[in-house]
Amino acid sequence: MHIKYFLISFLFFSIFTYSLHAQTISVESPDKNIKVEISVVKGNAYYQVYQQKEEFIGQSPLGVLSSAGDFTKGLKIVGSKKNKIQESYQLNRSKVGKVNYKANEVNCILTNTGNDTINVIFRVTNTDVTFSYLIPKSKKNNENCTIEKEITGFKLPSKSTTFITPQAPPLSGWEKTKPSYEEEYTREEPIGTKSQYGLGFTFPALFHLENKGWMLISETGINGNYVGTRLSDASTDGIYTVTFPQEGENNHDGPITATSSLPMQTSWKTITLGKTLKPIVESTASTDVVKPLIKTSKIFDAGRASWSWIVWQDESCNYNDQKTFIDLASDMKCEFILIDALWDVNIGKEKMAELVNYAKSKNVGVLLWYNSNGNWNTAPQTPKNRMNTSEARRSEMKWLQEIGVKGLKIDFFGGDKQATMKLYHNILVDAAEFGLNINFHGATLPRGWERMYPNYMTSEAVLASENLVFQQAFSDKYPSTATIYPFTRNAVASMDFGPVFLNKRLHRESNKGTIRKTTDAFEMATAVVFFSAVQHWGLTPENLKEKPSYLFDYLKAVPTVWDETVFIDGYPGKYCVIARRKNTKWYVAAINGEDKPKNISVNLPMLKGKNVSVINDGEGQESKFSTKKLDNASFNLELSANGGTVLFMP
């Protein structure tokens, strides 16, 4: 043997024997600030995430247990492919309008002891790490595959703290409608703290890594092909493990596992990280790794809606009150009115057609509420049994299209099993065909749907404004809660909170109901701080007579979808300042989550040299209005206790 070949084969042999102990592949972000290392040690696969050499995720397990092979142990890396991904895409119902997506991808090919193959795909941008498993077709495995569980973990640095919501038990809550992502966020609890129900936590999960920075972990890319997953409680060494749905979800119907034809790809897990909260507020990870699923030339309009139910409640779902709120929508230049539960009984289908025509004559589109039932909860509100089967749904949607309804709010789903994820998908697909836009309530976290479906608008999946009406305790805490959402739930998707209230007490009668704790300027700011492609406002007709007209001039013009979103400043639970742009016009909104006045000096380069209108705190809850030219970029926000400010280009 020639000496050179001998040396090469010796070298290969050395690498091969070494690899039995540890094999490592790494991939960096385009700017090299983030690095992911994927390794196999003694047959177990792991990954680690670093940002500027600081460890954000420690050695954490990778793997799935499936019918096409056990990929939780006995693994080795048999190859890898690296790719540079560069893609520009547009969104028209999101917090940004155009995304230039640049990522470095590594596809690690692993085999188990049975010689079954799995690919682990990591993509790293300058702010996000996303990853997904792909089980390919093979001679041995060529039909369906069932994934029993993931062992994917996230090991947090030991002193990290959390802003995270607990998973609720199945068939719990009002009329057995939970779990529905309507739980309170922790506020900087240590990572070892047990979840409220001992069932782990839901996505997205925000972690504060002391002085290292911040990290948001979530999930995207589910279209009925997978289950919605969540996180376990953390183990003693700080590892949160991906967990599948509970058996009792969807009223015990359907498996908790995920089944699909091969090749089978799992959801993507997303990790957004940085020294500050800026990458988290601005991240597009949840849309970057998904693709539009429906080809259509139809444009589904986003916009603002009047909504009687939120303050006037069930009794207002009658013909006359809805007519009043159509007039309110028209006066406010809203695109829509949302007519909530019980319209089928209190108005009826025939009268509804009349009401839709009346709305049309006022240039207002009608959105109608439906119960998603099915047997997965006992919520009595009707109409029900119209959305749960293909036949009923399609015939209902045909009628809705005929009378000119523009969209649906569908409520009370039954958890995150694949059966329920398929229902969301099927509703969106059918609704797109019948020209209806979609808003899900009592529902799961939307996972990339703003890009996947042309008619998807928004989801609740948060403790929303109904709780301001139901409980004084929620109302008392609301200013602070509102400053958590932009860094958590609303950072990954459209959020139907239903903001903007001007009543002192949230009731039809002015001397009843919960007492609002926020200032009027705070309420105006939430129209920008909260992003939802369709915003349902808490306004009532008397507000227009009682409050200054500049508030309504602002609301008549404020967009609900944006071309750009910029984090200015903030701290979850304390305050939040966000700038958003639509076309050439910037809106900068600030809310104070604390019950004490606050002065915050912010840098607003986008408003430098511009004439702006300012709505900020006046006496008590009242606001004041001014216009000014910003000579330089720095601006001092003077926020009252539970107050706010909005600056905007007229």
Ligand code: CA
């Ligand atoms: Ca709800």
